[in-house]
Amino acid sequence: MKTLNLKVCKIILLILTGFCFSCQKFKPNSVLDQSPPTSANDSTNYPLTIIFTASEHTFTDVQISYDDKIFLLEGGRLKCLIGSQLEEVQLPASIYIDFNPQYLAISKDSTFYLRAANGIKVIKNKQLIHHYKVGVHPLPFVNSPEDFGNIEIEIDGTDQSLIFGVYHGNSDPNVFGLEKITKDGHFRYINLARGFLDNEALYFLTAFGIGGTPGALWVSGVGTGSTTQESSSLFKFPLNASVFHYPNSLDYPQREDYNSFSLFPKGSEGAIDSVRFDVLSDIEVSKDGKTVYFKTGATHDPNVVGISNTGDILRILDNQVKIIARNVENKRLAISNDGKTLYIAGNGLAKIDF
Numbered sequence: 001m002k003t004l005n006l007k008v009c010k011i012i013l014l015i016l017t018g019f020c021f022s023c024q025k026f027k028p029n030s031v032l033d034q035s036p037p038t039s040a041n042d043s044t045n046y047p048l049t050i051i052f053t054a055s056e057h058t059f060t061d062v063q064i065s066y067d068d069k070i071f072l073l074e075g076g077r078l079k080c081l082i083g084s085q086l087e088e089v090q091l092p093a094s095i096y097i098d099f100n101p102q103y104l105a106i107s108k109d110s111t112f113y114l115r116a117a118n119g120i121k122v123i124k125n126k127q128l129i130h131h132y133k134v135g136v137h138p139l140p141f142v143n144s145p146e147d148f149g150n151i152e153i154e155i156d157g158t159d160q161s162l163i164f165g166v167y168h169g170n171s172d173p174n175v176f177g178l179e180k181i182t183k184d185g186h187f188r189y190i191n192l193a194r195g196f197l198d199n200e201a202l203y204f205l206t207a208f209g210i211g212g213t214p215g216a217l218w219v220s221g222v223g224t225g226s227t228t229q230e231s232s233s234l235f236k237f238p239l240n241a242s243v244f245h246y247p248n249s250l251d252y253p254q255r256e257d258y259n260s261f262s263l264f265p266k267g268s269e270g271a272i273d274s275v276r277f278d279v280l281s282d283i284e285v286s287k288d289g290k291t292v293y294f295k296t297g298a299t300h301d302p303n304v305v306g307i308s309n310t311g312d313i314l315r316i317l318d319n320q321v322k323i324i325a326r327n328v329e330n331k332r333l334a335i336s337n338d339g340k341t342l343y344i345a346g347n348g349l350a351k352i353d354f
Helices: 002-026
Strands: 049-052 061-064 070-074 077-082 085-088 103-106 112-116 119-124 127-133 153-156 161-166 177-181 187-191 204-211 216-222 233-238 243-245 249-251 280-285 291-296 311-317 320-328 332-335 341-346 348-353
Touching: 061 103, 061 341, 070 103, 103 153, 112 153, 153 204, 161 204, 177 204, 204 291, 216 280, 280 332, 291 332, 320 348
Parallel strands: 061 332, 187 249, 204 280
Antiparallel strands: 049 348, 061 070, 070 077, 077 085, 103 112, 112 119, 119 127, 153 161, 161 177, 177 187, 204 216, 216 233, 243 249, 280 291, 291 311, 311 320, 332 341, 341 348
């Protein structure tokens, strides 16, 4: 009798279970049918890990060498992050005499390029091998530190030449032009204005970055000589497509134009040719050139000279733009060689692990 009751209970249980599943299957508003909403524009916000607070350290630049060492500039001194400790790189004291570098670049052969307002110093094996001085060949066309400015510097991995920003007496502290010193020590203007916009308007830059082999130059800026506009365009130039023009100038006539000025609002995420870019304060290109990170900012802050620190960090991968962090302080970005960690430097140091 007990066996019979047990069988009956099992049968009843099976009937009830089947009924419940059939109800869920055919119920129009069933929870099983409500898959989570997805969108090609969904952003992924990654948390920031603080390495140093603003009260501990203030940096002007961060770069990662090809052997995965993290270098920073603090107070005009070159330093290296080893574990959780910040150690000064021991360079000859003479390198810092009348020289206060704010920006840094590192080539494949571990050559360091330090950029200050009065020139560029090239260091190999902790020894000075070149000193490019303002007003002296190959920088004879820059008359003063005010014209030269203190703007970032990059290495073109295609030919190991230097590309750097120069004010050239421009009255707007937000924008600059680009120039180049070739590996054999020749100076070149980089002309990006010719045909840069359809109306041939003069185009001023606010950020640039280089990556990939052959190298690609990514630039962003505003087209009217004034950064009061809170949007900008982003362009990509293949560095192996430059054309030499006399005197001392290089044109990069080929370009990919990812966003021109528009009177109509665009989204901040999506296909690269469909988004609206805010004014950019930094562009960081991975060494393989496949991923681009950039930091947005604003120019309407009366308390800040140049582009403000606060903005979003975005990533371009497979021609899709995604916001990876919002309302982030600091401007300088550096991506690790494996692409798994992004460092953000300025008032303190933070990182994003992917």
